[in-house]
Amino acid sequence: MSASFRTAVHDGDDLAARTEVAMAATFAGLGFGNAGVHIPHANAYPIAGQVRDFRPTGYDADHAMVPHGMAVSLTAPAAFRFTFDASPERHVRAAELLAPGATRPDDPADFLPQVLAGIMRDVGIPSGIAEVGFGAGDVDALVDGAMKQQRLLATAPRTVTEDDIASILNDSLENW
Incomplete structure (x- = not known):
């Protein structure tokens, strides 16, 4: 890939x-x-389900929508920064596989999030959930929707609280 x-x-x-x-x-x-999958997918459900006005380029849709892959990617950098401590070597290896030869940042917890943000930027994914129409005032409703996805959150390598999801969503308002 x-x-x-x-x-x-x-x-x-x-x-x-x-x-x-x-x-x-x-x-x-x-x-x-x-x-299984975890935090980014759990966040994707309320992002796609609560979208108001966003219409992605290249989709012939007569209604607002955030495609699934896009919705998942929007919170992935912050989610993987959150899960880093559970398995640093796996996060670093994933970054190396996605971007062979990439320069590692000083903080290895930033490596995978930076690689993901670079790919997102290069393929035209919005810069964060703000670009698809969400603001800080929407975070509580998004947290509520994500926390209903316990079958997904249960597979995360760290226990996930409402505060954790809120932090991930706030950090995902703008990824770059």
Whole structure:
């Protein structure tokens, strides 16, 4: 995925890149099916469900929407900063796989969030939940929605409280 994702997004006619991304998506689906998903996915439900006016570029939709992958990505950098202490080596390895040769920041907890934000920026994902229409005043409602996703939050490598979700959402208002 690291070598093909940006290419596939920017040049949909590149069959080799699309094939590699499809294979990566297949492997991700197998992994998700076995290991589960957690905080970013739990946050994605209320983000998509409570959207008011956002209409993503490239979608022929007559209603407001935040596509699932976009909704998941918006809080992923802050969520992985939060989970870093549970398994630093896994977070660093994920960053290395997503961005081979990337320069590590001084704080290793920032490595995966920086890599994810870079990918998001490069493929045109909004800069945070503020860009899809949410503000600090919406955080409580988003927390309420995310906390209802206990089947997802239960698989997080750290116990997740309402305050933790609020902090992640506040940190996700703008990722860059």
